[in-house]
Amino acid sequence: MGAGSTDFNGDGFADMSILYDYGGGEAGLFVLPGKPVIDDGVTRSPYMVWSVPRGNFWPSAMKITAGDFNGDGRSDVLALYDYGGGEAGLFIYPGTSAQGSTAAEPYLVWSAPRGNFWPSVMKITAGDFNGDGLSDLLALYDYGRGEAGLFVFPGTTGRYQGATSPYLVWHAPPGNFEVSRATPAAGDFNGDGRADLVVMYDYGNNEYALWVMQGTTSRQPDSVNPYWCWHSAGWTSFPRYQLNTGDINGDGRSDLVVAVDNATWFLSGTAGSGDNATWPGLYLTDGISLNDKKITVGDFNGNGAADVITLVDKGNGVAEAWVTPGGVPAPSRYKQRVWLSGSGQFWPSVTKVA
Numbered sequence: 057m058g059a060g061s062t063d064f065n066g067d068g069f070a071d072m073s074i075l076y077d078y079g080g081g082e083a084g085l086f087v088l089p090g091k092p093v094i095d096d097g098v099t100r101s102p103y104m105v106w107s108v109p110r111g112n113f114w115p116s117a118m119k120i121t122a123g124d125f126n127g128d129g130r131s132d133v134l135a136l137y138d139y140g141g142g143e144a145g146l147f148i149y150p151g152t153s154a155q156g157s158t159a160a161e162p163y164l165v166w167s168a169p170r171g172n173f174w175p176s177v178m179k180i181t182a183g184d185f186n187g188d189g190l191s192d193l194l195a196l197y198d199y200g201r202g203e204a205g206l207f208v209f210p211g212t213t214g215r216y217q218g219a220t221s222p223y224l225v226w227h228a229p230p231g232n233f234e235v236s237r238a239t240p241a242a243g244d245f246n247g248d249g250r251a252d253l254v255v256m257y258d259y260g261n262n263e264y265a266l267w268v269m270q271g272t273t274s275r276q277p278d279s280v281n282p283y284w285c286w287h288s289a290g291w292t293s294f295p296r297y298q299l300n301t302g303d304i305n306g307d308g309r310s311d312l313v314v315a316v317d318n319a320t321w322f323l324s325g326t327a328g329s330g331d332n333a334t335w336p337g338l339y340l341t342d343g344i345s346l347n348d349k350k351i352t353v354g355d356f357n358g359n360g361a362a363d364v365i366t367l368v369d370k371g372n373g374v375a376e377a378w379v380t381p382g383g384v385p386a387p388s389r390y391k392q393r394v395w396l397s398g399s400g401q402f403w404p405s406v407t408k409v410a
């Protein structure tokens with residue numbers, strides 16, 4: 057997720073991008089468009105911006121995130137494709153105001169030949185880490201045995217294979233960092249103008265810490281010195297969660313949104329460090345299992361604060377989308393429906409969102 061900016065069609069309202077897996081190598085990309093007034097009773101359906109026929113494209117091999125990689129002011133969908141055998145490619149679905157099956161035709165900006173790069177051991181997100189105005193792809197790489205690295209694929213206006221190439225800004229020697237215990241998101245958490253990688257780390261036994269890997273212009277493997285801004289040894293148990301970032305409270309720093317079973321939590325961005333520099337607050341109780349919801353964060357209604365957008369699986373091919381508006385000084389904590397599909401029309405379980 058970018059720093060709360062997911063405006064795919066460039067109209068000033070954040071959108072939710074939805075990659076749909078029809079099965080058999082058939083896929084589509086949809087946009088659920090933001091709108092200025094949430095509670096007007098008018099719902100909007102997602103519209104298609106790309107599709108491929110059967111046998112062409114396997115979303116199950118992709119990890120996606122969103123950010124303005126090419127710097128044209130519209131958020132793009134970044135897709136890391138796993139060809140298997142250590143072969144990988146990074147595709148950009150460029151944000152566009154157009155609609156239809158070829159509107160957001162993806163292009164390749166990087167690839168690694170067989171035996172070189174394993175997307176399956178990576179966790180990705182996006183944000184302007186180096187502060188040049190273009191969103192970068194950030195990838196936590198798991199070397200195994202507690203060894204990890206953070207790669208930056210810098211955003212670029214180039215549209216050719218090799219337009220970007222990754223560099224390492226942080227490396228943890230063996231025995232130090234288990235990527236399997238880490239969940240990353242990106243946003244300018246400390247408010248210095250560059251997106252940071254924020255990582256929720258699960259030490260086990262209800263012990264968690266929120267680490268900040270601060271954005272930097274440096275390209276050296278020792279550029280980042282992670283620090284934590286929250287640590288708790290006995291808070292509550294999150295067996296699983298989804299992380300997103302966006303400036304929910306409108307103070308200029310990205311905040312962390314943590315979706316768990318039946319609820320969503322919120323941790324305010326801070327420039328501080330230590331055990332209590334920030335603290336989780338309950339944002340929304342929704343009674344929805346994490347299995348049945350997918351969230352993104354962005355300024356859906358255009359009021360200057362990021363909102364939480366939730367795609368809900370109602371069962372039987374019925375999908376629903378909710379928006380919970382952010383606001384100053386505190387989140388407003390109510391949700392409004394912006395879309396409800398017909399029966400048998402849309403299966404959220406086969407989607408990935410960004």
Ligand SMILES: [Ca+2]
Pocket residue numbers: 062063064065066067068069070071089090
């Ligand atoms: Ca938009």
Ligand SMILES: [Ca+2]
Pocket residue numbers: 123124125126127128129130131132150151
């Ligand atoms: Ca763009």
Ligand SMILES: [Ca+2]
Pocket residue numbers: 183184185186187188189190191192210211
């Ligand atoms: Ca950048």
Ligand SMILES: [Ca+2]
Pocket residue numbers: 243244245246247248249250251252270271
């Ligand atoms: Ca920052």
